[in-house]
Amino acid sequence: MSSLRQKSAPRWTAVFLLCAVLCCLFVPAVTVKHENFKKCDQSGFCKRNRQFADDVSASSSWTAPYALDPTSITFEKGQLNGVVLKILKEGEEKARLPLTVTFLDSGVARVTLDEEKRAKGEIDLRHDSKARKERYNEAGKWALVGGLKVFEGAALNAEAEQGYTKVVYGKGGKHQAVIRHAPFGIEFQRDGETQVKFNERGFLNVEHWRAKVEKVEEEKKEGEEEKVEDEKKEDATGEDESTWWEESFGGNTDSKPRGPEAVALDISFPGYEHVFGIPEHATRLSLKTTKGGDNAYDEPYRLYNADVFEYEMDSPMTLYGAIPFMQAHRKGSTVGVFWLNAAETWIDITKKKNTANPLALGVKGHTDTQTHWMSESGLLDIFVFLGPTPQDLTRQYGELTGFTAMPQSFAIAYHQCRWNYVTDDDVKDVDRRFDKFNIPYDVIWLDIEYTQEKKYFTWDPLTFVNPETMQKQLAKRDRKLVPIIDPHIKNTDNYPVIDELKKKDLAVKNKDGNQYEGWCWPGSSMWVDCFNPAAIDWWKGLFKYDKFKGSAPNTFIWNDMNEPSVFNGPETTMPKDNLHHGNWEHRDVHNINGMTFHNATYQALTERKKGELRRPFVLTRAFYSGSQRSAAMWTGDNQAEWAHLEASLPMVLNQGISGFPFSGADVGGFFGNPSKELLTRWYQAGIYYPFFRGHAHIDTRRREPYIPGSPYTEIITQALRLRYQLLPAWYTAFHEASTTGAPIIRPNFYIHPEDDNGFAIDDQLYIGSTGLLAKPVTKEGADSVSVYIADDQPYYDYFDYTSYRGAGHHTVPAPLEKIPLLMQGGHIIPRRDRPRRSSGLMKFDPFTLVVVLDKAGDAEGTLYLDDGETFDYQQGAFIHRQFSFDGARQVLSSANLDIGHRTVKCEKYLKTMEKVRVEKIIIVGAPKAWKNKEEVVVLEEGQKETRRKKSLPLEYHAAEGKKAAWAVVRDPGVWIGRGWRIDFGDKVAGHEHHGHEH
């Protein structure tokens, strides 16, 4: 965020106006100011490590200076300990790097390398710094919540060759870590085949502590003889120390009290052509290489949470959040690494093609992906996942960092935002218009202007005179309000929040230990330091209803600018030598900072009132591994351009496989005014974002769905209705994410891991396990899309049942009013078909089940339901059903997936759902034999396990051209929460024939 976005800078107004006029004349492509953000060679440690890698690669005689001391190795209870020695000068000094390799129950291995001198505090800090001396070792405290149980069955392999230690681990002994002592390196094998290699290329680099040798240019004073000697020694090593001690960028100088302290390692994935993950970047799902060439970047991917104003497309530049989790995929295997480090990190990716050996018949050529990870400080702490499936990876990563929190049901419906709804009357008016146009929406948002002079926890007394009445109106249709609360606190008089922050000493400190002051929306500000437990406690208190006056039970919170964004800071963020609680430098914790803040807000929302136990909703812009436990995210300040719409799909898909699936992009594009076509297409795509919100910059024209007029408003309304109709399927997908770590929207490779033609596909998506396959239109003027089908199941158009069959690309019509959406055969999709004005009003609506038969005539699907609001589901208050259509027996049934005990809470919940029925069953690809079928028999399990039986007519629609046959059973009236079966096999004329018509 640059100061250009600040409204309150009158002296800039004239310049700004002039620029605006010029902008209109030339219509320039708005783009990021590259000069505000570092390139790798402007970030000392990145430059050093990239250079080091190049030197190592270029040298034929070089040997890596790291060796695991064999005499130091101990192995006990699933954990190997030892010391890696870094040879500093041949035969002389060595830096001792304690190594731990832990083998976990899940089959994951964790490798940690520390530095003894720093760990023991045996170093000197420069500039009298108060910073901690250790390498930052608390990233796990914030990121990890489980999955750390050690696998005691791990065992040393007695047959290891000289110079190696081998550990067999993983259930069934399928995994093996082959640790090479010198030079130190590890290969991780599954079933005897190497999947992941550490330090294959010798780029391991732990910058050990060293004292700065001051240069003495003037006359020597007494006692300085020694220093000069030392200086010569340093020079003798030939290392370039120009970026070791101080670094300046954009007018800021980083004092670097601990000198150079980077950690870096090369990690290779032999035989893996694709790598995914490491969000957040505006890039494709299958990550490009970074060292130049065709269709490649020439900068590494960067992870350094930053407010990047007008970010560009197709770029490895850093964005607002960081998840250092990478997966490598090839046919039949997915493996990965999680680099647990919160400091600035860069990742180079290269690919090595190994051509087929013409002499070895059957040995195919393959590609290795090689990566090089570099972090500015902290530990080397890496988790290695050996798959073999993409589902294994998302589950194991989720076990470590937590699964997505189950949201309230309103949170997955549509959110209406803009910067800004300007008064409480404006909000009420927007609310009324949605109703007038019969457009569903659940949440309206307030951006920073609702506050009194950007003082959070206040309302502007002139414009938001009566927040209570405003919220009462929203509550009538069970709608919610989400105001923004940012981490910067206005540094001003007569503002109790800043007074308390200062008095209680809970703000982030500068390098001298004084409360840090910088600039953000309110002008001079201070930042609450949520690394401090006392700050979290205080923050929680601010949200109590009697403190945040005007907030209500249907108020939830948006946390923005938490990278943190500091307008006058280096790279628009905090100086790295700032200090957090425990005297950790900001450098060490930067990427975690935003998460500590939204975690605190989440906790605050759970404690607003005693006894009010409802699931919070918090949206965050900055994030790290673990953010999924307490927030949703969005992709920040995109632009109203087709390219941004297109980029949002791989970005959101990538969030999903990286463990943070509750994500979305600003619908319509934040900056600029979308054409009506773009806006419409964006809504048609946005209905597939797990987090679905329209948002716009303060300078844009209004664009609520009712604004564009006919036919756009109707088409957008249809799209919104489709989202609302499928909310039961979305909610079920969220439940799956919250219990297994599976993404909510899924890329092709995740569903079809064997289909190597589809690994790079990132412009179409599957919704949960529903088999719904969507391909949003992202091109102007398009009237069709090409949908890639990976398997030989039948696929049907969602709306008219046109069938598509056969692996490969299919053209699906997509005029403006048409949303390309297919249903893969083999699924049962739960829907609610009655259009309503908010999801809350659908709570007790009946269900429709769409049974989409596969090529064998079978189908399966699940439905998860709960009160959508409280935590009672954790005590069994939910409905979880498995629907199956057995093609051989011609029976559709509903079975209970809740294997737990029927708790009191569960019975109570079931009672509230007693009247909720299935009102319609649609069978797509219905057997021909049903043509003459008149009725089906419904058998229902009663509350007292008695069975009722009734016959119902079956409505059959024969296939027509490409459109498949379908059948309908209306109003079977079976309970959604209980068991039942519907027999399609009885009373069938000619029922010996069960062929399908597609």
Ligand code: NOJ
């Ligand atoms: C930056 C956010 O990314 C944007 O969504 C918001 O509207 C502005 N800050 C103002 O709060």
